[in-house]
Amino acid sequence: MKRDELYVGVDLGGTNVRAAVIDPAGHVLGQEKHRLLSREPPQVAEAVVRAAKTACGAAGLPFAEMKGMGIGIAAMIERGTGMVLNAPNLGWKNVPFLKLLQARAGRLPLSIANDLSVAAWGERAAGAGRGVDDLVVVLVGSGVGAGIILGGKLQEGASGVAGEFGHILVHPGGRSCGCGQRGCLEAYAGGHNLAAWARDDLRIALAAARAAGQKYPALGRILLEAVGEPDKVTAAAMERAAHEGDELSRRLLDEAGRLLGIALANLVTVLNPALLLLGGGVLIGSPRMMRAATAGIDAHASKASRAALRIGAPALGDHAGVVGAALLARASLAAAA
Amino acid sequence: MKRDELYVGVDLGGTNVRAAVIDPAGHVLGQEKHRLLSREPPQVAEAVVRAAKTACGAAGLPFAEMKGMGIGIAAMIERGTGMVLNAPNLGWKNVPFLKLLQARAGRLPLSIANDLSVAAWGERAAGAGRGVDDLVVVLVGSGVGAGIILGGKLQEGASGVAGEFGHILVHPGGRSCGCGQRGCLEAYAGGHNLAAWARDDLRIALAAARAAGQKYPALGRILLEAVGEPDKVTAAAMERAAHEGDELSRRLLDEAGRLLGIALANLVTVLNPALLLLGGGVLIGSPRMMRAATAGIDAHASKASRAALRIGAPALGDHAGVVGAALLARASLAAAA
Numbered sequence: 071m072k073r074d075e076l077y078v079g080v081d082l083g084g085t086n087v088r089a090a091v092i093d094p095a096g097h098v099l100g101q102e103k104h105r106l107l108s109r110e111p112p113q114v115a116e117a118v119v120r121a122a123k124t125a126c127g128a129a130g131l132p133f134a135e136m137k138g139m140g141i142g143i144a145a146m147i148e149r150g151t152g153m154v155l156n157a158p159n160l161g162w163k164n165v166p167f168l169k170l171l172q173a174r175a176g177r178l179p180l181s182i183a184n185d186l187s188v189a190a191w192g193e194r195a196a197g198a199g200r201g202v203d204d205l206v207v208v209l210v211g212s213g214v215g216a217g218i219i220l221g222g223k224l225q226e227g228a229s230g231v232a233g234e235f236g237h238i239l240v241h242p243g244g245r246s247c248g249c250g251q252r253g254c255l256e257a258y259a260g261g262h263n264l265a266a267w268a269r270d271d272l273r274i275a276l277a278a279a280r281a282a283g284q285k286y287p288a289l290g291r292i293l294l295e296a297v298g299e300p301d302k303v304t305a306a307a308m309e310r311a312a313h314e315g316d317e318l319s320r321r322l323l324d325e326a327g328r329l330l331g332i333a334l335a336n337l338v339t340v341l342n343p344a345l346l347l348l349g350g351g352v353l354i355g356s357p358r359m360m361r362a363a364t365a366g367i368d369a370h371a372s373k374a375s376r377a378a379l380r381i382g383a384p385a386l387g388d389h390a391g392v393v394g395a396a397l398l399a400r401a402s403l404a405a406a407a
Numbered sequence: 408m409k410r411d412e413l414y415v416g417v418d419l420g421g422t423n424v425r426a427a428v429i430d431p432a433g434h435v436l437g438q439e440k441h442r443l444l445s446r447e448p449p450q451v452a453e454a455v456v457r458a459a460k461t462a463c464g465a466a467g468l469p470f471a472e473m474k475g476m477g478i479g480i481a482a483m484i485e486r487g488t489g490m491v492l493n494a495p496n497l498g499w500k501n502v503p504f505l506k507l508l509q510a511r512a513g514r515l516p517l518s519i520a521n522d523l524s525v526a527a528w529g530e531r532a533a534g535a536g537r538g539v540d541d542l543v544v545v546l547v548g549s550g551v552g553a554g555i556i557l558g559g560k561l562q563e564g565a566s567g568v569a570g571e572f573g574h575i576l577v578h579p580g581g582r583s584c585g586c587g588q589r590g591c592l593e594a595y596a597g598g599h600n601l602a603a604w605a606r607d608d609l610r611i612a613l614a615a616a617r618a619a620g621q622k623y624p625a626l627g628r629i630l631l632e633a634v635g636e637p638d639k640v641t642a643a644a645m646e647r648a649a650h651e652g653d654e655l656s657r658r659l660l661d662e663a664g665r666l667l668g669i670a671l672a673n674l675v676t677v678l679n680p681a682l683l684l685l686g687g688g689v690l691i692g693s694p695r696m697m698r699a700a701t702a703g704i705d706a707h708a709s710k711a712s713r714a715a716l717r718i719g720a721p722a723l724g725d726h727a728g729v730v731g732a733a734l735l736a737r738a739s740l741a742a743a744a
Contacts, residue, residue: 146711155711204565216677220562227557227679228541229715238673239707251707333673336575340553340674342564370576372586374483374492378566 076131077400078122078139081185081391082114084159089121090389091129091136092396096196098389100129109160115170122175138179140399141171142188142391144213149230152182158213158248181399184226185391186233189384190217191224191401192394193347198385204343207384208235208334209350210359214256220341224398235337236260240329255333259326259359261305261352268293268308268322272300275318290318309356320358327359331366338371338379349384413468414737415459415476418522418728419451421496426458427726428466428473429733433533435726437466446497452507459512475516477736478508479525479728481550486567489519495550495585518736521563522728523570526721527554528561528738529731530684535722541680544721545572545671546687547696551593557678561735572674573597577666592670596663596696598642598689605630605645605659609637612655627655646693657695664696668703675708675716686721 076099081088090101102124106117118141126133145157152168154160168182183191190207193199199207203222209215214236218225226232236256237249244253245267257263272294275287286294293311297303312319330353338346346367353360364381371379386393413436418425427438439461443454455478463470482494489505491497505519520528527544530536536544540559546552551573555562563569573593574586581590582604594600609631612624623631630648634640649656667690675683683704690697701718708716723730 218677220557220564221560223558223560225557225678227712227715228681229679229711231709231711231715232677232679234676234679234709234712237709238676239669242669249709332576332579336670336673337677339571339575340555340569341562342566342569342571344565370588372568372571372574374566374568375564375571378564378568 076136077396078125078133078136079392079394079396079399080118080122080139080141081188081395082118082141082143082160084109084144087114087117087121088392089118089125090392090396091125091131092393094397094400096192096386096393096397098392100125100127100131101392102128109162111162111165111167111170114160115167115174118171119174133178134176136178138181138399138403139175140188140395140397140402141180141182142185142395142398143167143182144185146231146234147182147184149226149228152180154182155231179399179403181402183395183398183402184215184217184230184233186215186217187224187226188217188394188398189349189386189390190219190394191398192386192390193384194219195397195401196386196393197390198347198382199345202345204341205345205347206337206341206343207347207349208337209384210259210261210330210348210353211350212261212352214260214330214350216337218341220343224401235333238333240333255329259330259352264305264322264326264352265303265308268303268318269300271318271322272303276300288317290316292316293319305352306355309358312358323356323358324362327356327362328366330359331363332370334363335367335370338367338375342375342378344378344380346379346381347384348381354383413473414733415462415470415473416729416731416733416736417455417459417476417478418525418732419455419478419480419497421446421481424451424454424458425729426455426462427729427733428462428468429730431734431737433529433723433730433734435729437462437464437468438729439465446499448499448502448504448507451497452504452511455508456511470515471513473515475518475736475740476512477525477732477734477739478517478519479522479732479735480504480519481522483568483571484519484521486563486565489517491519492568516736516740518739520732520735520739521552521554521567521570523552523554524561524563525554525731525735526686526723526727527556527731528735529723529727530721531556532734532738533723533730534727535684535719536682539682541678542682542684543674543678543680544684544686545674546721547596547598547667547685547690548687549598549689551597551667551687553674555678557680561738572670575670577670592666596667596689601642601659601663601689602640602645605640605655606637608655608659609640613637627653629653630656642689643692646695649695660693660695661699664693664699665703667696668700669707671700672704672707675704675712679712679715681715681717683716683718684721685718691720
């Protein structure tokens, strides 16, 4: 392995920063993970560079010999400037993060990308999408997003904000979304919102039950008994309760999966990808939502698009962020050179 | 102009075949249009080649000196083989049209593409999308479809059937579509289906009015007076009646526009194009539907995607088919060479 083929990949979340030295095949040669002590942009930039250097140390390689560094972040990023327009997990708006990083990373070439772009590129370069030119990765976690590769190229859109799949409208006038709109897919299928939806329903049902002199409502009883009070509901608790027969959890997971399935079917009809990778903690954690979603694709995607489609799961797991960020940096810095 | 830069573009419809000699800037040097006398594939192939040769004659150039020929057709076309999987206007399924053409066109390099791909490429090469790398063209006529260019490349999907925008699901369990599904966008906004929707409503309203001893129903009276009987309703008549105050026409055009607007907003949110060109006979003919559609984009697309988007109209008009087919052939045959 020539050293000049090695890149550092960084996965920057709202709580932790992970960094790893990645070879061209996507192997992790050394890594580091630490908690962010501050969310102030300059401190975060320091933490990223420190994590990168520690990862290099773990690989027995000097930071100065890395060919470049890629950073993946759950954010809207402005194409060209690397300006972080909006990163809800970090509470950032319009932070010139690439500049802050560059000031601390010396002459090392940097690239920064949205976490979904990173995930999609990583899967194509070293995961479940190897050799596939038309590939969409959809992750359903606390947020919902898509990374889109068409014709072998990452498609980030005219201003870099493509793939905001969680904010397509699936239910006009529906539940509020964190983005300020109503009826977004994420307002139903995103983990936080899904749990909030159950909590809202449970509070109403509980008040009605108590007014009628009952301890628990009929609808949602199993869920409520399991978590104790509405405020403790999570998407994971809903899946467990659904498995045990809880009717409220079943209805909401099915409805979230139904809306997700229609949205995915429409995406498949319009883009005709060869491969759709479905992942993210909420979706992987809910076989029920996954069933409803894939049934929706089967029922509603155009027949010709469905016939060309394979559905799979991301393969990179915990390493997806660092591997994808490093390999995307490799591809984009090579293209720019 | 060197002759070896000239291509023939062919626009093959269900009724007519048009052919033209096109220079690299998209100018028409000579053209021919004639009616199809048969829809049998071999006869259509003959007619295409004859039209192409006549167009060359009109330009004062020998057919043998053309660099290639591109054919645009309202059809699903299998990538690689040029097999026409489905062309409703011609009543074709699984017709190996490229082979039939090649047998009649000698050694001339051929390419065949969907009419929406042709329209999108033509606008980018010589129309309203010049210089734009991320461009979506949506045409609403009797059918509804999209041509998608991202990163400067035409995106036809893994098997060549991307852009079937008319067949995304916008109304679960809704009106029947010609594709065999229910609730497709085209089932509401496509011209034939839109008129059929009004006819269905008018027949019911008319029967109720007559049962009550009235000549016309209150809802749809202006439309019905204008066309005489429900069977005569067209999308154009609906737009005229809406303009004159017809409430039924207004409701249906607004609802079709509303559904189209949500679908367009979601497309913009996911793809983040720089330019959206909205055209097609039904949409251009209905300022009312156009207003509802663009209002939907403004209201529902993600703010960041909307901020990067310009909305315009296709510029090539009647020549779109022949110009786009020729220039797409130029690009794809050059890429293959």
